[in-house]
Amino acid sequence: MATRADVAKLAEVSASTVSYALNGKRSIKAETRERVLDAVEKLNYSPHIAAGVLAGGKPKSVALIFPSYGGNFSSLHLDYVQGVIDGAKSRNYHVIVWPQEEVSTQEIVQFKKSGLIAGVILMEIMENDKRVKAFAKEKIPFVMIGRTNSSKTLKYVDRDFEKVAEIAAEHLVSLGHKKIAVLTQKRMVESTVISVDERFTQAVKKYTEKFGLAADFLVGDNSIASGGSFFVELFKRPKKVSAVIGLTDLATLGFVNAARAAGISIPSEISVLGLNTQLGQIDLISPALTSVYVPAKEMGNSAVNILIDELNEESVHITQQLLAGHLVVAKSTGQAPK
Numbered sequence: 001m002a003t004r005a006d007v008a009k010l011a012e013v014s015a016s017t018v019s020y021a022l023n024g025k026r027s028i029k030a031e032t033r034e035r036v037l038d039a040v041e042k043l044n045y046s047p048h049i050a051a052g053v054l055a056g057g058k059p060k061s062v063a064l065i066f067p068s069y070g071g072n073f074s075s076l077h078l079d080y081v082q083g084v085i086d087g088a089k090s091r092n093y094h095v096i097v098w099p100q101e102e103v104s105t106q107e108i109v110q111f112k113k114s115g116l117i118a119g120v121i122l123m124e125i126m127e128n129d130k131r132v133k134a135f136a137k138e139k140i141p142f143v144m145i146g147r148t149n150s151s152k153t154l155k156y157v158d159r160d161f162e163k164v165a166e167i168a169a170e171h172l173v174s175l176g177h178k179k180i181a182v183l184t185q186k187r188m189v190e191s192t193v194i195s196v197d198e199r200f201t202q203a204v205k206k207y208t209e210k211f212g213l214a215a216d217f218l219v220g221d222n223s224i225a226s227g228g229s230f231f232v233e234l235f236k237r238p239k240k241v242s243a244v245i246g247l248t249d250l251a252t253l254g255f256v257n258a259a260r261a262a263g264i265s266i267p268s269e270i271s272v273l274g275l276n277t278q279l280g281q282i283d284l285i286s287p288a289l290t291s292v293y294v295p296a297k298e299m300g301n302s303a304v305n306i307l308i309d310e311l312n313e314e315s316v317h318i319t320q321q322l323l324a325g326h327l328v329v330a331k332s333t334g335q336a337p338k
Helices: 004-011 015-023 030-043 049-054 075-090 105-113 130-137 161-174 195-210 224-236 249-261 279-284 296-311
Strands: 061-065 094-098 119-122 142-145 156-159 179-184 214-219 243-246 271-274 290-292 320-323
Touching (some): 004 030, 061 105, 075 094, 105 130, 119 130, 130 142, 156 296, 161 195, 161 271, 161 290, 179 195, 195 214, 214 224, 243 249, 249 271
Parallel strands (some): 061 094, 061 119, 179 214, 271 290
């Protein structure tokens, strides 16, 4: 295993210069930094995080707390994680991922006090989130991907649900749709709603009403099976809807699969619009799914950069950010059938 001394020898610099190049604590020449980074890559050198902290350096790791709360992980969730990791790496920080459903806030507090982490990224925010209160009380730097009910003074990156809902409603109205269904979910943790579920649902209710769309909201979990159940429920009804808006990625895919299996033509008989789809997955669904895609990697990247700016005591101009994503019109939406 390569050591810092090995890197210094190959780059023809001192061991302390290697440290400065990697932790950014002192300014060094760009040419010198490039030599060090080239030597690091050639030797596959990995600095020992804890050793740096014990030597008096600042912790260069952040925790990403990413519980599922009984839901299903999808590749979309991993986009958020990847965005955080990429952003941290570009700033010479490491990420420790906690994917467990139950994470003790006291455990995170101890990691912070021991110097193993510098701050926290929180995901799956609840409307009344105990973790937020605990970290604020312990003065642990944190940034949320999502929002609580009271986030005026907190740092966060979140989806602009109202803008997404407006784009979706406007698109369906322009195609002549009047009666639609909305596939959504409502997850509860200790009698508290997961914020994203309620915010998204309320935003879509607001804008379907504003654009004169009669919307029927179907609540289930975010799974392929649940999407199939949504399809069966809708097509048992005498009054058919002409379009479906999916607020959950896996359930929307399940709905499309069930419709195709039943011989229902999309979009001739029913249009489907996804609001929680990855940009790279739009063309992987058949037919290609019209979507207001989720800028998940960008959101994760922004969140970790806001946190690191705070940790480095840099001037922070943006501490709260809303990102919507853009409408990509594909083959799953069309004119409402007469």
